Amino acid sequence: MLTQANHVKQLVILSGKGGTGKTSISAAIADLAHSSNKQTLSVMVDADVDAANLSLVLQPQKSEVHEFWGGSVAEIDKSKCIGCDLCELLCRFDAIFPYPDDTGTYFVDPIACDGCAACVFGCSQEAIRLIPQQDGNWFHSETRYGELFHAELFPGKENSGKLVTLIKQHARLRAEDTQASLLIVDGPPGIGCPVISACAGADLGLIVTEPSVAGIHDFQRILGVLQHFKIPAVVCINKTDIYPEGVEKIRQFSASQEVAILGEIPFDDHITQAMVQGKPITTPFPDAPSSRAILEIWEELFSRLT
Amino acid sequence: MDKDQAIRIVVASGKGGTGKTTVATSLALSLAAQENVWFLDCDVEAPNGHLFLNPKIEAERKAVVLIPRIDMEKCILCGRCVEVCQYHALAEIGKSILVFPQLCHGCGSCTWNCSSKAIKEIRNPIGVLEAGLAKKGINFAHGVLTISEPMATPIIRQLKKWHKPEDGSVMILDAPPGASCSVVETLHGANFALLVTEPTPFGLHDLKQVIGILGDMKIPAGVIINRDGIGDNQVDEFLSQTEFPILMRIPYSTQIAGAIAAGNTLLDVSPEYIMEFQTLFQKIKNIIAENEPC
Amino acid sequence: MILIISSQQADINSPVDNRFGRAQWFIKIDSDTKKWEALTNPGVNQRGGAGVAAAQIAANNKAEVVISGDFGPNASGALNAAGIRMMTFDQGISTVQDALDHFTQGKLTAFG
Incomplete structure (x- = not known):
């Protein structure tokens, strides 16, 4: 077990580019933390809330559902609107339009509305108010690998990072209550708000990259984010055999940045097969080449987190 | 639709890494000889279109x-x-x-x-906007979010206002992954959404998320199944229950994966796809026409 | 001196809330008179910037010290600017009363 019961260590798994294998590797790490000889009681977080896939492989046995109320959107009371068009002029999100009838009144497009309330305060008739919106749900689930906090942002809603922060906070409290020593955060792609929220408070960032021009480009960007927030970073290279020259470039770049490469995972069809079965690769195929590589990565992570 | 207006096609996916940029760049390059093609890389957090279209950046402004x-x-x-x-x-x-x-x-x-x-x-x-002529005369522009800045959506909004397609042109917009506000911003004003997925449980789950947006926005859409042959047939089964047609399948091939990893386009390895993408464009135009209100 | 401690419920014997910006409640305590009151946290159900909103509450209530589990960058920036000291819960604290006791005994660690 990891020591230091008073501090739950946080590992965040990121990539910049989508589709490099973050979730498959996160799920395998969750399984290895649960079952390998480097056993560590962990709580998992799926921080990719608008394309949440970790639960598809960890297969919760039961889930507790909570509503997530995020932003608000403005709504105009048609009966009070005098058609002065001030709200349309004030709105910087192009969310207010004349009603498609001859009343001369206005309406708010809820998809474009940012909830800034400029129109609410500007309206001389007090005809506009903000209506709170349920932006999604979040779940506290039990899986055979440990507890999982995950969420589903409703399609098209603002991914401000707030939902990520919320489920991470609940996961951390739960980890403290259950004496778990590791928080495994499967991060979203990109480098923006939800990524920054996923990184907050992390003790170590594992970047999953792939040897492609796009993968390397985005690896450099996500490493920049971790460096900016002074989070120690390590890297693993997935799908190494698709472009061996790219692997060499990643090695050179990592060396120049003094970032350790914890492992190299070959392209392995077993990963897709395990995903279709709804299992982490290490459960049905412990001897697959990718499973063996991820086990080595886990052992390295374990030594860095203890 | 007004004949003179540009056609705006957004390439989106939900799940990252399914081949959005591959499809968007291949479509742009396949049409470049016959259409006035504009390309907008709206994945401002992780923009990759320039790696394949090699634009010569001539204009720049701050977002x-x-x-x-x-x-x-x-x-x-x-x-x-x-x-x-x-x-x-x-x-x-x-x-x-x-x-x-x-x-x-x-x-x-x-x-x-x-x-x-x-x-x-x-x-x-919070970032920069850059534009210039790319391969085959494509009018290219992208936005790049500055590292450590959180908000991508304002950059996408400004990029779209800055790089407006000429009348009669075809604009291809490469969307960010996911299904949140930045994808909505990219889709705003689109005539068609081209959804790229892979036949896996992750691909299907995230495809459904994007489809959830399209219903509200009333944008017609069709699907490309990339890496066809891996995974399972759940995507096919799901789509057969919806109004979304499968417009193309790109089989999985290590040769294609390797070439794209090295910075080549799909068309460099498999020039036969030029015809396929031109046919795809005809299908898209037909679907847009069918969806026109009378 | 006025202290603000993040709390899960509106009571001095309630468990502490490790979140500052998104704490369910704040317990405001006058360490001289031992009088306390519970303040609701509007930030708990708001979008971004909950840390700043919570810091604003602390400033408005003339707090000199806030005690919580952790402080985000925006919250700590605002509290620093306001000259409000930040301290974090340590082991052995489960209720707001515990936190107050540890504070008066000088056992808490400063944040940052």
Whole structure:
């Protein structure tokens, strides 16, 4: 077990580019933390809330559902609107339009509305108010690998990072209550708000990259984010055999940045097969080449987190 | 649709890494000989289109959020700006007003509500917009979010306003992954959404998320199944129950994967796809025409 | 001196809330008179900037010290600017009363 019961260590798994294998590797790490000889009681977080896939492989046995109320959107009371068009002029999100009838009144497009309330305060008739919106749900689930906090942002809603922060906070409290020593955060792609929220408070960032021009480009960007927030970073290279020259470039770049490469995972069809079965690769195929590589990565992570 | 208007096709996916950029760049290159093609890389957090289209950047401008600057000479510390800000980007602390630029959405509400006219808005850069001619005369532009800045959506909004397609042209917009506000911003004003997925449980789950957006926005769409042959047939089964047609299948091949990893396009390895993408474009035009209100 | 401690419920014997910006409640305590009151946290159900909103509450209530599990960058920036000291819960604290006791005994660690 990891020591230091008073501090739950946080590992965040990121990539910049989508589709490099973050979730498959996160799920395998969750399984290895649960079952390998480097056993560590962990709580998992799926921080990719608008394309949440970790639960598809960890297969919760039961889930507790909570509503997530995020932003608000403005709504105009048609009966009070005098058609002065001030709200349309004030709105910087192009969310207010004349009603498609001859009343001369206005309406708010809820998809474009940012909830800034400029129109609410500007309206001389007090005809506009903000209506709170349920932006999604979040779940506290039990899986055979440990507890999982995950969420589903409703399609098209603002991914401000707030939902990520919320489920991470609940996961951390739960980890403290259950004496778990590791928080495994499967991060979203990109480098923006939800990524920054996923990184907050992390003790170590594992970047999953792939040897492609796009993968390397985005690896450099996500490493920049971790460096900016002074989070120690390590890297693993997935799908190494698709472009061996790219692997060499990643090695050179990592060396120049003094970032350790914890492992190299070959392209392995077993990963897709395990995903279709709804299992982490290490459960049905412990001897697959990718499973063996991820086990080595886990052992390295374990030594860095203890 | 007005004949002269540009056709805007957004390439989206939900799940990252399914081949959005491969499809978007291949479509752009396949049409370049016959159409006036504009390309907009809206994945401002992780933009990759330029790696395949090699634009020569000729124009550049900053993407900004207008943030308040408070003139403490004029400020009477009434606290109204703090009260109206829905993002908590302002705080009244002691005898001053603090501004938190990364929380500010640039809505202007504090400025308009300041009775003593103490607020001036300044341009806070959060990224850059770049444009130039790319391979085969494609009019290319992309936005790049500055590392450590949180907000991608304002950059996409400014990029679309800055790089407007000429009448009669075809604009291809490469969307970010996911299914949240940045994808909505990219889809805004689109005539068609081309959804790229892979036949796996992850691909299917995230495809459904994007489809959830399209219903509200009333944008017609079709699907490309990339890496056809891996995974399972759940995507096919799901789509057969919907109105979304499968417009193309790109089989999985290590040769294609390797070539794209090295920075080549799909068309470099498999030139036969040029015809396929031209046919795809005809199908898309037909679907757009069918969806036109009479 | 005025202290603010993040709390899960509106009571001095309630468990502490490790979140500052998104704490369910704040317990405001006058360490001289031992009088306390519970303040609701509007930030708990708001979008971004909950840390700043919570710091604003602390400033408005003339707190000199806030005690919580952790402070985000925006919250700590605002509290620093306001000259409000930040301290974090340590082991052995489960209720707001515990946190107050540890504070008066000088056992808490400063944040940052």
